[in-house]
Amino acid sequence: MSPEILEALLQWAASIGVVVPEGLKFTYSDLKGILCVCEKEMDEPKIKIPPKIIISRSLPIKCFKLHESTGNINGWLKLFLAKIKFDEYNDTIVDNVCVNKKFKPYLDALPLQLNSPLIWNSSELECLASTNLGNSIHEKFANIFKEWFELITSSDIFDLEKVADDIQIYRTLDGMAYEALYERILKKTELQTPTIWYSFSAFLWSQLIFTSRAFPEYVVNGKCPENSIVLLPIIDLLNHDYRSKVKWYPENGWFCYEKMGTVAQGQELFNNYGGKGNEELLSGYGFVLEDNIFDSVALKIKLPLDVISAILEKEPLLKLPTLSDYTTFAFEDKNSNPQDGEAARDATDYADGVTYFINTQNEQSLEPLLNLFTYLSKTEEETLHDLRARFEGIQILRNALESKLNNILGATPIDSSNINSYRYYCADIYRKSQKQILKESVARLKRLEKTMLSENKNRLLTMNKILKNDPAFTETELPSLFSSEDDEELVFESTYDLLVLWVLVKARCQSFPTKYQWVGQQYISSGNTAYISDDSKAFHAQYFGKQDNMDLKQVDHAIQFVGANSFTRASSTSGDTVLVRK
Template sequence: MALENLLTWGEKYGVNIPDGLKFQHDEKKGFYCIATKDVTNPTIEIPQTLIISGKLSRDVFADIETNDENNNSWLKLLFAKLKFDNKATYLSTEEGNDKNEPLNLKFKPYIDALPKIVDSPYLWTPNELKLLKGTNLYNSLFGKLHTIFKEWYNLINKMNERESSNFQVDFTLVEGELKIYDNWSNIDFHNNYHEFYNKIILETVEQRPKCWYSFSSFLWSHLIFISRAFPEYVIDNTRSPSNVVLLPIIDLMNHDYNAKVQWSSTNGGFTYNYIGGTIAENKELFNNYGAKGNEELLTGYGFVLEDNMYDLVLLKIKPPLKVISDILQNEPNLELPTLDDYTTFAFEQDFTKGKDHDEEDDHNDISSYKDGIIYVVNPNVNKDYLEPLWNIFTYLSKKKFEKMTDLRPRLEGLQSLRNALEHKLEGLEDTQETNLSEQICFVNPYRRYCATIYREGQIRILKRGILDLRNEEKNVIHEKKRFLLNFGKITKHDFDFTERELPQLLQDREDEEEMVFDSTFELLVLWVLLKVLNKSFIPKHEWVGDQYKVFLSEEDKCLSPEEGKEIYRSFLAIRGIRR
């Protein structure tokens, strides 16, 4: 019934759906669009009067300052008002057919057809969230929830500062939520999330907010927007690229990243055009949200795709801002992505992003990296997908006297990157085993499925990344083996070390237990320390002593000579050797 009312409403306002297309609904798929006969490159048009944009919120909240920076926030608050406020909401400037028609009445068929719950983890129960432990999504969820809370909190404060002639609000109704925000840092989300869930999230799930301007109302609206919104500059290229709009009926279509679509605007309206040829009878017509991994799909839309070629792992590193500043000034070829680099849309047209938008400014602004640098790991899209990460780890590994192309920092950077991926993988696999052993109960089967597909995708990508790094390390070592020194080469050429220095050192031990070295690296450290103290490098190994001196140089300020000797003494003491 809701779908029928929505389509009738759309037809009344001039929505153009071509013959041969039909919107349907079933319990498994939800809403979708299907071809009732062969249709070639169909077009669906939404008139300007049905587009829910910031123009409406700027009008309704005209008494309160709004601008492009908080355009989306006020629009979400307006949509919460249309959904949950029993009182009529009018535009202050009446135009055309909208004259004297309340907005909540005008858009009621659309609002009634929207889902009461989006399957985003923001609304999952505490037990269901346990299924995500150890993942990026779980680790970032409470921080993102705080960001949404802060967005709402700022709106409430602004409303409290300025009385509006268009509506009255009773701020005592949201005192409890305001106190929760003020006490946010003291909330133990990981061990006591159920209290927060029962006080806040459950109101959104059960659709029983205290008022239209409560956080639970705003959260529902926020989830509707992140799961259904479109960029506003498609219909108005003078608007900020961050501004969004809602497009009734168009947003009923499901996502397929292979669908070839084109979005455009005519007379201020929105036009969807399928450009992939003919849709056969009984086949579904899809929209395309862009190249999105399962983490973004699950968080924003409440679903995942099996075998998603755009699935990815996000790896955040957080160097000191001073280091980032040095990179921006001295290493212009080193990639430092911002979040905007990972924002994708389905269309390929070169829409103007607004007069004041300058992508270069984002990358040169150090404040863009205050929360760290986020890199994408996705082996399916680019064969050199690990190169930017390898480069940044190389930079962080190199000494002041070294270059980015030097072999030592390249290898250390590669090993550090591999360690980071292995650490991340270990966390995912450990929590997966814990979840299996605990047999978490009382969870929605579909949400369990989504959590499983998402986690398995993360594990698969990390394992592939680790394997590719190991292969790369083998290739580098094989290619540069004549420049590398290992313990095998030392024993082959440095007879004095193996026949005199090392045996003599071992004789000075305080105990008689058998000595076991954990790795050849320890033997290499021992060799360097002995050769430095004895000044006994053979000619072909003198470069090692020279590098050691540079390492201790005052310019590099890594270690003083005394600290070097202390390392030597400490190492031998650990091994039970007197010196």
């Protein structure tokens, strides 16, 4: 960005009446683009911009002769911005004003490089391999493409012949190699050289401009449609700091930004884009923050619709979140998403999965996930408060977090040629912080499990305890089970198998040690189904295949009992199975 472009922007703004207090200086840095610095200590600095400088939906409505009720006016606003930026040979006239000329200093000062991964090349995208963001880019991209296609095919002002190539790409997107997509679309967005202003490359550029710098219109117009967005020249030059306390408010149609408190001399004057994690910042704005306290990892859990319906109907305490429960861009179209709004939620709102965000700053952020995994682990007789289900929920959640972590750790090595160093840095910070959050969450689960193990030790029975406290089992009862075996050495596959054999023997010999009478009682009162599972058949074949002194039904009962009354620890290498007293 040349200093002349910035100077021209500021002079234009002053000529239109934008109020910037003396002492604020706009300058340029390679890393952050344009930024604003206080040249002296300033109390509550305030910037005011007049309505005539605001780029809002009234412009596309007049320019494209739309009706107020036309759908997706935000989409038309994006097309309008693309027109005034790229339709070089045709003036855009609104209310007898040539708006492309009017806004030229603003359009010229928009960033020359946008860093959202939506336009990264394939080597750059590899830096995000196996991360949530890397995995979601295609879907995000496809949604923007769909929005463009629906807009340009909804009106006869567009000559579809001129965007035939884009339409063909849209129709074959799923089978297309990324390199080809990059050459035919993304590169033109990256270099800001679309073939025509309503091409998809131009629309994508406009989308990225709005995603990274739009404001909600309702601040200046309480009666606007929900989610309506605007561009605010000059105010949109302020960078983001989540610690910055700011106010946005209207004054006779003007939009006012005010920083609360004092800004010291030499300090940057920031806006606050909201409590956003690095995934949202990188994907929407093309930057990340180191030590971002709002950073989070999203976990999407896919569940069958009947399970979701059962949760919604019978487990009101298990609140299933929707994306709208978390922060979003200023302009995501909430109307288009039926899952928003408490009352409207039903199972189909979660057809794509239930998304949870975990954050290391918020001690409670694992709790809703743990409740869900407890629910999924519980038997029909158990409730969310049952100790066994809770323990098993911890194991399954921990496995899920560890497998996500391993995916990120094991991602392919990166060849750094052909990768923009700033994008590499952003991807690196994003990945590191995703790993950190996952590691800390696993550590938190381990601590929780340890506390629960120690607080409930009298209700838990492991094979180790049995071997210590029930010598009869190993000395006489277990060998007697296999008396007809040859001298062949028996191998027990797991502590789970040993526990099944222990329950079988003890029930048969009615010899549960006094300390573990509770197991006997739980066993007697546990029912077993008429249907014999394949697991039970396999178990029977493995241990009793060569003899005929063990009834398959008894084996099945013991297996069902251990399954419903134990959990297997994810932590121990041997996969230690633990029986739980109700």
